Amino acid sequence: MKVQFKFLSIVAFATVLLIGCSQNKSNEGTSTNEVTTATPASNVKSNEPKKGDHVPSNLVCMVNDAYMGKQQLEVPFDGKTYYGCCEMCKKRIPQDESVRYALDPQTMKKVDKATAYIVLIADGGEVAYFENEQNYTAFKNGVK
Numbered sequence: 001m002k003v004q005f006k007f008l009s010i011v012a013f014a015t016v017l018l019i020g021c022s023q024n025k026s027n028e029g030t031s032t033n034e035v036t037t038a039t040p041a042s043n044v045k046s047n048e049p050k051k052g053d054h055v056p057s058n059l060v061c062m063v064n065d066a067y068m069g070k071q072q073l074e075v076p077f078d079g080k081t082y083y084g085c086c087e088m089c090k091k092r093i094p095q096d097e098s099v100r101y102a103l104d105p106q107t108m109k110k111v112d113k114a115t116a117y118i119v120l121i122a123d124g125g126e127v128a129y130f131e132n133e134q135n136y137t138a139f140k141n142g143v144k
Contacts, residue, residue, distance in 0.1 A: 049120050052140065055127060061085035062113045063092055063099045066125045080114035102129035106139040 048069060049055050055067050058074075062082050072083035075093040082093045082100060092099055104111045105128050116129035119136055130136040 051120055051123055053120050054133070054136075055118050055120050057081075057114070057116070057118055058083055060118055060127055061089060063089040065102070065127050065129075067120050067127050068125070080112065082114050104129065104131045104135055106130060106135040 049067065058071055059068055060066065061068050061072055061084055063084050066085075068085055072085055073087075073090055075082045075084050075090050077094045077100070084090050084093055089099075100113055101110050102113055102116065103109070104116075109131060111129045111131050113129055116131065117133050117136055118127050118129055120126075121128045130139065
């Protein structure tokens with residue numbers, strides 16, 4: 001009898017957890033303070049960008065240098081807008097200059113991530129920042 005009661009208690013607890021999780025999912029996207037996770041979009045769907053595609057800056061966590069596949073948190077700083085995936089990123093962007101800049105792989109010049117041309121460079125969601133589209137095209141074509 002005790003074993004059966006424990007089993008039923010576990011089942012009831014699991015049911016409550018599942019109901020709670022499914023209710024949170026149904027409310028997703030309705031909150032104005034929605035925060036994304038720091039997991040890059042590694043399971044790229046057919047309508048998602050592929051390796052080598054330009055990606056919008058608002059879908060990139062600029063601290064993790066990762067395409068996230070959904071709107072990131074805006075972080076205004078010094079008249080520009082950067083993007084991060086979490087509260088830690090929001091705090092770090094204004095405080096740490098190194099996360100606001102990257103090296104353009106074509107020219108090796110320092111590039112501001114807020115104004116960069118961003119390209120998906122790996123299936124795991126990693127991105128690279130170029131000064132402009134022309135630099136990316138030259139890089140892609142192997143032009144020095």
